[in-house]
Amino acid sequence: MEKQSQQQPYSREKAIHLYVQALDQGDMEVLAQILDIACDDPELEQIITEINLAYQEQEQLTPIATDAEIIRNLLRQHLHSAFEVIQAEEKPLIFEDIDAEKPVTVGDVVKRLQEINCVPAADKHIISQLINSPVPLPVKLSIKAVRQLAVELSIDASERFLNLFRDTAITLSIGLSHNRAQLAAAREQKKSIQINNRNR
Amino acid sequence: MKRQVRQSVDPFDDYELVQKQQLLSQAVQQEWQAIQNTIQLYLTRAIKLSGGKLGDTETVAKEIFHETVEEAFKMASKFDPNRLARPWLLGIAAKKIQRWQRQQSQQNKRITPIAELPLARKLKQQNSEILSEEEILGILHKSSNSSDPEMLEYLLSLVNDSYREVLKLAFVDGLEGESLAAALGTTKGTAYTKKHRAIAQLRQAYVQCNKSSEEGR
Numbered sequence: 001m002e003k004q005s006q007q008q009p010y011s012r013e014k015a016i017h018l019y020v021q022a023l024d025q026g027d028m029e030v031l032a033q034i035l036d037i038a039c040d041d042p043e044l045e046q047i048i049t050e051i052n053l054a055y056q057e058q059e060q061l062t063p064i065a066t067d068a069e070i071i072r073n074l075l076r077q078h079l080h081s082a083f084e085v086i087q088a089e090e091k092p093l094i095f096e097d098i099d100a101e102k103p104v105t106v107g108d109v110v111k112r113l114q115e116i117n118c119v120p121a122a123d124k125h126i127i128s129q130l131i132n133s134p135v136p137l138p139v140k141l142s143i144k145a146v147r148q149l150a151v152e153l154s155i156d157a158s159e160r161f162l163n164l165f166r167d168t169a170i171t172l173s174i175g176l177s178h179n180r181a182q183l184a185a186a187r188e189q190k191k192s193i194q195i196n197n198r199n200r
Numbered sequence: 201m202k203r204q205v206r207q208s209v210d211p212f213d214d215y216e217l218v219q220k221q222q223l224l225s226q227a228v229q230q231e232w233q234a235i236q237n238t239i240q241l242y243l244t245r246a247i248k249l250s251g252g253k254l255g256d257t258e259t260v261a262k263e264i265f266h267e268t269v270e271e272a273f274k275m276a277s278k279f280d281p282n283r284l285a286r287p288w289l290l291g292i293a294a295k296k297i298q299r300w301q302r303q304q305s306q307q308n309k310r311i312t313p314i315a316e317l318p319l320a321r322k323l324k325q326q327n328s329e330i331l332s333e334e335e336i337l338g339i340l341h342k343s344s345n346s347s348d349p350e351m352l353e354y355l356l357s358l359v360n361d362s363y364r365e366v367l368k369l370a371f372v373d374g375l376e377g378e379s380l381a382a383a384l385g386t387t388k389g390t391a392y393t394k395k396h397r398a399i400a401q402l403r404q405a406y407v408q409c410n411k412s413s414e415e416g417r
Contacts, residue, residue, distance in 0.1 A: 014333045020396035023241075026249030028298035031242065035291040039283040047377075047392055048287070052238050054389030059244055064236050064258050071232045074266060075225050078273040116234055121387050167233055 012044050019048060023055055049117055057121065063164055068171040106133040106153065109169045118168070123161040130155065137169050220276045227285035228269055235286065236265045239293045246297055250305075264300065268293040336403040344371040358405035363398035370395050 015034050022030035038045040110130040113119050119127060130153065138145040146166045150157050157165070228235070240261035247257065271292050272279070279288060343351040352372065356364050369375045369383050381391040 013337055016392055017333050017337070017396045017399055020393055021400055023245055024249075024397070024400075026246040028242065028246055028294045028301070032291045032294040032298075035287040035294060038287040039280075039291075042284060045284050045287050047388075049234070050387065050389035051392050052234075052241055052389070054387055054393050055245070056237060056241050057387075057390075058393075059241065061237065061240055061244065063233065064240055064261060068232075071228065074269055075228060078270055116231065118233065164233070171229070171233075 012041065012047075015041075015044055016047055016051070020051060023051070053117060063118075063160065063167070065163060065167065068167065071171075103136040104169065104172045106130050106135045106137065106149070108172060109137065109165055112168050112172060113164060116168075118164050120158055120160050120164075123157050126155050126157055126161065129153075137173065141166055141170050141173065217277050220279050220281060221273055223281055224272050224276055224279060224285055224289075227289065228272075231286050231289075232265075235268075235289055235293070236261060238290055239264050239268070239297070242290075242294060242297050243300075246301055250301060260300070264293055264296045267296050271296070331403055331407050333403075336399060336406065339406075340367070340371050340399070340402075344374075355402060355406070358409065359398055359401050363394070363401050366391075366394045366398045367402065 015037050018030055019034045021027070022034065034044075034048070038048055107130060110127055110133070114127050114131065133153070135149075135153065138149055143162065143166055146162050146169070150162060240257055243257050243261050243264065268289060272289055279285070339351075340355065343355060356367055359367065366380075366384065369380055373383075375383055377388055377391075380395065381388045384391050384394065386394070
């Protein structure tokens with residue numbers, strides 16, 4: 001068993017204990033305190049994510065369906081600078097593993113779902129089935145199209161998984177096209193700077 | 201004579217702020233589904249435990265998520281890029297939910313009397329005065345590490361069968377995380393939840409037993 005630090009005995013264990021208790025008691029103040037500790041402890045943060053997923057299943061909460069575009073508009077609204085042209089080497093982390101020139105594949109979406117720990121327990125078997133799938137996403141990402149894709153891929157997935165798959169696919173697709181635009185703009189900007197320098 | 205403090209705008213501060221905002225923006229882009237779903241969970245727990253009715257939690261969760269993002273960018277200068285962004289954002293959300301709860305109870309013009317608070321909260325208030333989390337964890341670790349099987353057996357006898365199994369696997373067999381989840385046949389999250397609910401039950405039972413034996417003297 002992992003030994004706790006001698007200076008702060010059971011500190012992580014105590015934090016987990018308080019977090020579970022706070023969730024059981026709906027105590028937002030304690031939750032906020034533990035989350036503050038988790039900001040400096042990636043392992044605790046990971047455990048908290050696992051606990052949240054367990055509670056979500058227990059409470060039978062359906063993931064909230066939000067169009068990824070709404071999130072992008074929200075960010076645009078509050079942060080103009082984040083959407084300014086960035087240099088090619090400063091690609092957002094979310095797309096670092098995805099080739100900007102290639103279309104997003106089923107494998108990319110499943111990989112992302114696994115990274116954010118969003119695959120429902122009953123659908124875990126799908127990860128190994130599809131993580132390397134080179135099948136490109138359908139052009140239109142309606143829930144009907146995602147269901148059709150599941151049939152074509154011969155996977156037995158829950159409705160929750162299909163919804164999560166769709167949301168993630170939309171996020172990745174929009175993000176990637178935004179990234180492509182940024183890269184193109186950055187290249188364009190670099191080109192014009194080089195031309196200006198030459199003309200001087 | 202007082203020296204006048206010159207208020208200058210340091211371009212480096214601006215650059216730093218933009219960087220922090222970009223980091224937060226990336227975190228939101230990356231994690232919005234998980235953050236929004238966690239807010240919905242927190243909200244559901246808060247409403248259930250305060251005895252309220254679960255109405256349209258989805259809409260409220262979305263509103264709180266939007267407010268959280270807004271607040272996060274407003275106070276981006278306070279964000280330390282060396283810290284994790286997701287719990288930082290969730291911490292803001294938890295405080296927003298707390299504020300929302302207060303507003304709701306003000307609207308209802310009703311203050312919940314202590315007697316009506318959930319039993320668990322009352323017990324927590326009583327227990328915290330008697331036995332801290334460190335103490336019960338200390339007792340458990342000490343009795344499982346030392347050669348005191350009688351104490352451990354006594355502690356395990358205080359909880360119900362399903363919790364006894366979890367405590368045995370965690371403190372006698374030393375299982376943790378994935379290995380504990382595998383032994384229980386659950387996910388890691390459920391295993392952690394079960395283990396800590398078992399510790400909470402043990403803490404209550406231990407306090408009760410000590411209280412009864414002191415009263416019997």
